[in-house]
């Protein structure tokens with residue numbers, strides 16, 4: 477089978493996710509893939525973002541946005557924003573290729589992974605949350621219009637149990653868990669960063685073999701301000717330091733040159749992943765990564781001096797609310813309209829609302845929507861109460877605790893959250909859960 481008919485595919489439906497797609501393309505190039513690189517973008521993605529992607533990808537293909545609008549299930553997933561992942565199903569329309577490997581925009585490829593093309597549809601790694609399901613951030617598939625329409629029909633008839641593509645794909649390729657072990661990709665091809673927290677000993681033992689890291693979950697590397705020190709406040713968290721290395725590596729890829737100078741030395745060219753990580757841990761955050769040549773040798777999308785991070789003063793939700801944009805230094809001035817609904821194809825009938833949106837679900841959903849700000853406030857109050865209640869010993873301690881609490885609050889209000897530590901989504905969710913039960 478010809479390698480020319482095979483491609484890596486990724487997807488971005490916003491300029492923020494384009495940052496991730498750009499990194500996916502850059503790291504695949506740098507590790508010398510022989511396959512084509514394709515990115516699907518939705519029509520609302522800015523021209524500047526598309527131009528930047530064109531420097532790295534062989535094809536930038538505009539596809540209609542598909543949104544499940546299945547808020548009930550997305551609520552349980554904790555990610556109301558993921559209805560648009562239905563757009564991933566359009567990957568099956570890329571019939572100019574016979575076999576493809578899909579990579580989420582929040583993945584980081586650490587070495588050459590072309591061997592994935594030896595696998596068959598549908599090969600994927602287990603999901604860390606429910607290992608009998610596969611994670612749809614990395615999977616091998618065969619484009620086919622027939623499969624595409626069957627998938628859409630399946631979505632329409634059955635909906636998705638998580639409101640996103642992963643739910644549909646798992647019920648469509650429902651024998652994945654038991655039928656053929658060759659379709660189980662090793663976890664090192666889709667190492668979710670939360671596994672660093674949930675099974676740190678395994679990460680110590682096997683982490684150095686990782687080939688693709690997946691920043692699964694609400695927090696993405698582009699939310700962590702470049703050069704900020706989000707990890708130093710909890711130095712005892714070994715897992716955070718590991719995560720920091722991956723995030724630094726992601727930024728190094730992001731700022732890497734896409735242009736190859738003849739005979740240029742390649743600082744990080746295809747080194748062993750763990751060596752790269754060590755190097756990056758020691759190197760300043762502005763480390764530049766040189767890339768391998770690709771089809772556009774005269775283009776240079778990245779600046780030589782890294783621009784400041786665009787959202788260093790915003791919370792994840794603030795940033796998401798107003799649709800993040802790629803740094804203008806990199807992509808020029810952006811004029812992204814946050815509302816993409818006009819170009820958004822909904823699967824109106826897809827969401828099995830009458831069947832699946834039980835009264836209880838709706839109530840919970842409404843409750844969460846109404847109470848989120850209150851919950852946040854209560855969280856702050858509780859934090860204060862916990863701290864204040866714990867001391868009671870001396871006024872000085874009380875004042876210090878109060879001061880710290882106020883500082884935390886100020887940091888939060890200024891958008892300087894510790895996303896990967898105290899203010900991690902998991903911690904906030906715990907507080908919300910406490911509040912809601």
Ligand SMILES: O=c1ccn([C@@H]2O[C@H](COP(=O)(O)OP(=O)(O)O[C@H]3O[C@H](CO)[C@@H](O)[C@H](O)[C@H]3O)[C@@H](O)[C@H]2O)c(=O)[nH]1
Nearest residue numbers: 487488489493561580581582612613640641642643692693
């Ligand atoms: O606004 C969005 C949201 C997602 N995506 C694309 O869809 C992918 C999946 O979204 P992501 O935020 O990466 O989801 P995860 O945190 O990885 O969550 C899990 O759940 C999702 C919904 O089922 C699956 O798509 C993921 O593969 C699975 O890992 C992204 O990487 C992008 O390629 C966009 O382009 N725009």
Ligand SMILES: [Mn+2]
Nearest residue numbers: 580582613692
């Ligand atoms: Mn993902």
